[in-house]
Amino acid sequence: MNNFLEHVPVLLNEILENLEKFNITNGVIIDATFGLGGYSNAILENTNCDVYGFDRDPEVLKYANKLKERYDNRFTFFQKKFSEIDDVLSKQNYSKKKIKGMIFDLGVSNLQLTEKNRGFSFKFDGPLDMRMSKEGIKAYDIINGYSAEKLAKILYNFGDEIFSRRVASNIVKSREINAISSTQELANIIRKAIPGRKKKIDKATKSFQAIRMFINDELTELTKGLIASEKFLTYGGILCVVSFHSKEDRTVKNFLNVCQGKSKLFISKFLPIQENTKKSFEIITKKPIIPSPDEVKINYKSRSAKLRIAKRTKFNAFFNNEAAA
Numbered sequence: 498m499n500n501f502l503e504h505v506p507v508l509l510n511e512i513l514e515n516l517e518k519f520n521i522t523n524g525v526i527i528d529a530t531f532g533l534g535g536y537s538n539a540i541l542e543n544t545n546c547d548v549y550g551f552d553r554d555p556e557v558l559k560y561a562n563k564l565k566e567r568y569d570n571r572f573t574f575f576q577k578k579f580s581e582i583d584d585v586l587s588k589q590n591y592s593k594k595k596i597k598g599m600i601f602d603l604g605v606s607n608l609q610l611t612e613k614n615r616g617f618s619f620k621f622d623g624p625l626d627m628r629m630s631k632e633g634i635k636a637y638d639i640i641n642g643y644s645a646e647k648l649a650k651i652l653y654n655f656g657d658e659i660f661s662r663r664v665a666s667n668i669v670k671s672r673e674i675n676a677i678s679s680t681q682e683l684a685n686i687i688r689k690a691i692p693g694r695k696k697k698i699d700k701a702t703k704s705f706q707a708i709r710m711f712i713n714d715e716l717t718e719l720t721k722g723l724i725a726s727e728k729f730l731t732y733g734g735i736l737c738v739v740s741f742h743s744k745e746d747r748t749v750k751n752f753l754n755v756c757q758g759k760s761k762l763f764i765s766k767f768l769p770i771q772e773n774t775k776k777s778f779e780i781i782t783k784k785p786i787i788p789s790p791d792e793v794k795i796n797y798k799s800r801s802a803k804l805r806i807a808k809r810t811k812f813n814a815f816f817n818n819e820a821a822a
């Protein structure tokens with residue numbers, strides 16, 4: 498299936514190995530980032546588990562339908578965001594079946610990156626869009642509408658861009674002449690604002706990442722997805738998260754710290770955290786699993802991937818105070 502999908506799933510063998518290691522052979526696995534279906538397909542092929550696939554992008558429906566044709570009632574697809582997983586599982590009683598795994602493979606898919614009209618990549622000249630769900634504000638709206646101060650904050654907070662102020666001020670100067678409407682136009686404006694010679698990593702990369710994360714509210718979405726995993730995973734079920742940059746990985750680490758009773762700092766704004774004394778997750782990967790040199794050779798995009806795995810204990814959740822089923 499993956500040949501025609503042209504998306505090489507990252508760290509897939511490691512995910513499958515861990516499903517086997519923790520005896521996840523039946524029940525339901527949630528593939529929270531269905532994408533082109535690489536993980537879902539492999540799980541359906543290699544285990545007896547059913548899969549609930551989630552993705553906010555309406556464009557993935559055609560791939561979900563193909564899996565549905567092949568696996569029928571073992572596969573169910575929801576065109577929903579991480580923040581809606583709780584609703585879907587609660588209201589429609591989908592959690593009646595045991596949820597034994599929940600997997601997140603973060604970031605954008607090749608389908609999104611290589612379709613120039615989606616505006617995710619500056620390698621192609623496309624409109625400033627970047628919306629995974631194809632709804633809500635577009636990159637165009639913030640690039641042409643936000644103040645320099647607000648733009649700089651986004652670039653710094655989500656992209657660690659140390660030249661955020663310079664970039665923001667160049668964006669504002671350019672748009673005073675003409676609205677900025679394409680990805681390559683924006684990339685050039687960003688590059689011109691950053692001092693120094695051409696680098697191995699394009700100077701526009703951090704800013705593009707930051708704008709994408711902001712437009713799609715990615716860190717809040719991730720947090721809500723993780724909270725749903727604590728609520729719905731059954732005792733012994735595993736959470737697997739593949740992240741691609743430090744902001745995502747830090748969010749996962751912080752969440753798991755809360756679930757160890759170590760910190761309340763992070764997500765307290767999302768839900769009141771309960772006073773638990775027992776860990777709701779056992780951390781399986783003290784250090785994240787990274788792709789082997791062979792995988793990086795075959796799939797260069799995998800080079801920055803980090804996989805963290807944690808196992809749900811039977812103790813109460815920190816975010817809703819219920820024990821695992």
Ligand SMILES: C[S@@+](CC[C@H](N)C(=O)[O-])C[C@H]1O[C@@H](n2cnc3c(N)ncnc32)[C@H](O)[C@@H]1O
Binds near residue numbers: 534552553579606718
């Ligand atoms: C890296 S791709 C996943 C690729 C997939 N594992 C595969 O093997 O084909 C990430 C996918 O997650 C989706 N996604 C990202 N954030 C999401 C969110 N908050 N809710 C639902 N889907 C999301 C994106 O639309 C994208 O299709």
